[in-house]
Amino acid sequence: MMKKIGIFVCIFTFLIVSSSLAQTPKKGGTLVFGRGGDSVGLDPAYETDGNSFMICDNVYEALVFYKDESTALEPGLATSWEVSPDGLTYTFKLRKGVKFHDGTPFNADAVVFSHGRMMKERKIKFFGKGWEIPKQERPPEYWVSMEMDNTIDSIEAKDEHTVVYKLKRVEAPFLANMGMDFADIISPTAFMKDPAGFVRNPVGTGPFKFVKWIKDDRIILEAFKDYWNKAKGPYLDRVIFRAIPENSVRFLELKAGNIHICQFPNAADIPLAKKDPKLQVFTQPGMNIGYLGFNHKKEPWASNVKLRKAIAHAINRKAIVDNIYQGMGEVAKNCIPPTMWGYNKDVPGYQYDVELAKKLIAEAGYPEGKGLPEITLWSMPVARPYNPEGLKVGVAMIGDLAKIGIRARVVSYDWGTYLKRQREQPEDMDLFQLGWTGDNGDPDNFLAVLFDGMASPAVRIQWHNETYHNLMLQGKQTVDQAKRAEIYKKAQQLMYEECPVIPIAHSAVMWPGLKKVQNFKLHPTGSVYLGSVWLP
Numbered sequence: 001m002m003k004k005i006g007i008f009v010c011i012f013t014f015l016i017v018s019s020s021l022a023q024t025p026k027k028g029g030t031l032v033f034g035r036g037g038d039s040v041g042l043d044p045a046y047e048t049d050g051n052s053f054m055i056c057d058n059v060y061e062a063l064v065f066y067k068d069e070s071t072a073l074e075p076g077l078a079t080s081w082e083v084s085p086d087g088l089t090y091t092f093k094l095r096k097g098v099k100f101h102d103g104t105p106f107n108a109d110a111v112v113f114s115h116g117r118m119m120k121e122r123k124i125k126f127f128g129k130g131w132e133i134p135k136q137e138r139p140p141e142y143w144v145s146m147e148m149d150n151t152i153d154s155i156e157a158k159d160e161h162t163v164v165y166k167l168k169r170v171e172a173p174f175l176a177n178m179g180m181d182f183a184d185i186i187s188p189t190a191f192m193k194d195p196a197g198f199v200r201n202p203v204g205t206g207p208f209k210f211v212k213w214i215k216d217d218r219i220i221l222e223a224f225k226d227y228w229n230k231a232k233g234p235y236l237d238r239v240i241f242r243a244i245p246e247n248s249v250r251f252l253e254l255k256a257g258n259i260h261i262c263q264f265p266n267a268a269d270i271p272l273a274k275k276d277p278k279l280q281v282f283t284q285p286g287m288n289i290g291y292l293g294f295n296h297k298k299e300p301w302a303s304n305v306k307l308r309k310a311i312a313h314a315i316n317r318k319a320i321v322d323n324i325y326q327g328m329g330e331v332a333k334n335c336i337p338p339t340m341w342g343y344n345k346d347v348p349g350y351q352y353d354v355e356l357a358k359k360l361i362a363e364a365g366y367p368e369g370k371g372l373p374e375i376t377l378w379s380m381p382v383a384r385p386y387n388p389e390g391l392k393v394g395v396a397m398i399g400d401l402a403k404i405g406i407r408a409r410v411v412s413y414d415w416g417t418y419l420k421r422q423r424e425q426p427e428d429m430d431l432f433q434l435g436w437t438g439d440n441g442d443p444d445n446f447l448a449v450l451f452d453g454m455a456s457p458a459v460r461i462q463w464h465n466e467t468y469h470n471l472m473l474q475g476k477q478t479v480d481q482a483k484r485a486e487i488y489k490k491a492q493q494l495m496y497e498e499c500p501v502i503p504i505a506h507s508a509v510m511w512p513g514l515k516k517v518q519n520f521k522l523h524p525t526g527s528v529y530l531g532s533v534w535l536p
Contacts, residue, residue, distance in 0.1 A: 025519070029535035030238040033528070034250045034259035037382035038216045038243040040416045042202040044184040045118050045140045049419060050384065050437065053181045054528035055219055055241065059101075060184035060204030063092055063111065063163075064175065069284070069521050071441025073175060077106065077185055077205065078163075087170040087479065094161040098228045100187035101209035108157035113188040116155055118143040127157035131188050134195050141423070142182035144458040145449050147476075170477045172484060176440035181527075207234035207531035218242045227531075235534035247383055254279070254512060260535075261513040261520065264383035267326030273512035284509040284522035289335050289446065290386035290435035292377075292397070292502040296453065296462045297425040300364075300372075308499040310360035311431070312350040314404045315397055319352075321505050324392050328510055332503035334492045335446055341481065342443040342488035347496045349503075357404045369405025376411045377401075378432035381418060385509050385526050386435030393433060393504070425462055434460060435504075437526035443488040448472040451500060463500035 039052040044060055047053060065076035078092040098106035109126045116124035117133045118140040143149070151174065153166045167174065177183065190203035202210050205228070208221035219241045223234040242259060244250040247266045254262040255276065265273070273279045292315070294301035294308055301308065317331045333349030336342065358368070366372045379394030380387060387393060394410040401408050408431070413421065422432055439445050448455065453462040454469040471491045478484045495501075509522055520533045 023518075025233070025235045025532075025534040026536055027235050027534070028237050029235075030240060031236050031261070031517070031530065031533060031535060032240045032242055032259040033261050033263070033530075034242050034244050034253055035263040036243075036245060036247070036250070036384075037415045039213075039219060039241075040419065041199040042210070042213075043199040044181045044186070045114075045143065046138060046199065047181075048141050049415065050526050051382070051415070053526075055210075055221070056181050056184060056202070056204075057206075057527045058208040058221060058239065058530050059202045059206045059210055060181075060186065061206050062179050062181075062183045062185065063094075064179040066179050066440070066523070066525060066527070069523060071176070071287075071438075071524060073179060076179065077111075081175070083175075088167045090165040090167070090174065091158075092163045092165075094163065095228065096161055098205050099226050100190070100205055101203045101224055102187050102190050103226075104187055104189045106185065106205050107160045108163045109160075110188055111163045111185055112155050112157045113191075114185045115152075115183065117191075118148065118182075119152065119155075120149045123154040125154070125156040127159055131192055134192075137196065139458060140182065141458045142180070142449075144456045146177065146182075147448075147455050148177075151476075170479065172476055172479050173440065173442040173444045176442050176445075180439045207232065208236075208239055211238075216243055229531075233531040233534070235532070236530065239530055245382065247389065251512070254514070257514065260517050261511055263511055264385070264388060265510075265512055267324070267328045267388055270326075270328065270510050270512070278515055279512050280515045280517070282511045282513060282520060282522050284524060285337075285339060286385060286507050286509045287337050287340065287438040287441070287524040288386040288435060288506055288509075288526070289332055289337065290329075290384070290433070290504045290507065291332075291335060292504055293432050293434060293461050294500065295425055295429050295432070296464070296500065298427060298430070300366075301430065304364050305498060306360045306364035307366065308502075309350070310357045310364055310404060311401065311406070312357075312499055312502045313353045313360065314357035314406070315400045315502065315504075316352045317350075317502075317504055320393055320396050324389055324396065325505060325507055328388065329505040329507035332506050333496075335451065335495060335501065335503050336443050336488070336492070337438070337506045340438070340441070340443055340446075342485040344489040344492040346489075347492050349496070350499075354403055361404050361406070366405075369407065372406060374407040374409060375430035376428060377408045378411045378418070378422060378429055380415075380433050381412045382415045384435055385437050386505065386507050387433060388507070390433050397431075423458070423460055433504075437524075439525055441524065443484075444472070444475055447488055447491050448475065451495070461501055463498075465494070465498060465500070468494055468498075 044056045063078040080093045082091045151171045153168045187203040209224045211220040221239045251265045251269045380390030398408045452472045475487045
């Protein structure tokens with residue numbers, strides 16, 4: 001009997017050791033990531049789209065990191081930080097021995113350069129010789145929309161590994177903002193060699209370095225051998241990001257083994273992926289919102305609340321979620337996800353009600369749509385976390401609007417042009433689809449950054465409402481989270497009453513991949529981190 005027990009123990013121990021060895025990350029290999037569209041640019045200060053940021057996620061790093069599958073903060077390029085009692089001074093201690101991909105050292109001057117270049121009035125101080133930063137060729141959209149010039153007074157390198165930020169006002173989300181892509185640290189030396197060309201030749205401290213970009217086809221990265229964080233890899237030799245616009249084609253490429261991960265498949269492909277023994281499905285609840293916006297620089301949208309509400313009640317959002325999201329989303333009542341603190345569950349949302357919509361459009365001055373010319377509904381050409389098929393959604397919306405007499409047509413462009421033109425709020429745009437995946441887990445990152453048009457011309461919804469603007473300022477400058485939550489609940493109620501945008505859906509994020517892909521994790525911010533991923 002003792003002998004049998006001994007044999008059992010040996011076998012059990014062998015299984016544990018074998019299992020442990022099987023999970024040991026292996027170095028080498030090339031991972032091909034299939035995505036819906038190409039990047040717009042690769043300078044994190046100037047981009048706003050996920051396809052650009054997923055490259056930045058692997059090439060650059062910020063002072064603070066978000067933990068795996070969470071928006072909780074942990075040390076990044078800064079090992080620690082201190083906040084003064086009045087909340088106006090942040091002192092970051094920086095990691096030593098870190099190199100940029102070009103071999104130059106990461107230090108406090110690089111931090112001052114990276115963030116100082118985005119400042120409208122550059123109140124900065126280098127510890128060493130520093131650089132004469134060239135004038136910006138275009139506004140840094142994130143920096144501007146987040147009112148960073150109204151927040152940061154000065155940035156100073158106290159010594160080689162200490163940076164001090166002096167703020168003009170208390171900014172509750174400041175630390176979380178420092179983990180976002182726009183706050184990534186770049187190589188000043190590489191930037192100064194070719195400021196205009198840096199957008200296509202990025203140099204950071206991340207686990208992978210840039211190799212090649214074939215526009216609308218692929219971006220190639222390779223492992224950075226001198227990466228400082230050996231515990232986080234990189235394990236892969238190379239990563240190739242392929243642009244494959246058609247969702248169905250992307251999924252077929254996955255099934256054929258030509259790509260390892262398929263971003264944003266058609267919802268109908270998820271059950272097929274779950275049944276395929278060669279595939280796995282990575283899943284995340286999703287911290288996002290897909291919405292339909294109005295051109296608030298144009299009448300009648302800017303001033304006619306009843307017309308906006310008529311459209312809100314005319315669109316059958318449940319049918320869109322059921323038929324196009326196919327179980328991968330839920331109808332949205334607010335413009336922040338229900339999992340986020342500060343969510344207002346008492347907001348009723350816009351019920352699908354054709355008769356109410358007809359009544360409202362008549363009260364708005366356009367009975368049965370009479371007097372309203374044909375309108376344009378801009379629809380996204382690429383799949384995004386918050387909207388799997390923008391063009392199909394646009395067609396569905398046009399059908400709904402026809403029921404109350406509104407004539408509309410879908411307009412679309414390539415993704416880069418779509419984002420650029422939409423930001424300009426052109427006269428030929430009436431309604432537009434957009435959305436957002438949260439950057440840092442703070443309601444400010446949705447409600448202020450997306451919808452407070454009074455904060456900045458860079459905010460894509462140019463809705464100007466003074467009451468809302470003041471609520472956003474209060475939210476930023478209030479440190480107590482419970483009090484901030486109440487402020488944001490009031491803001492959501494106001495949005496429901498004024499209808500500056502129509503919240504459509506929050507989607508679950510499900511990406512299928514080959515079963516052999518190890519340690520890939522979806523992140524609530526939509527970031528794509530591949531440093532810890534490996535292939536057997």
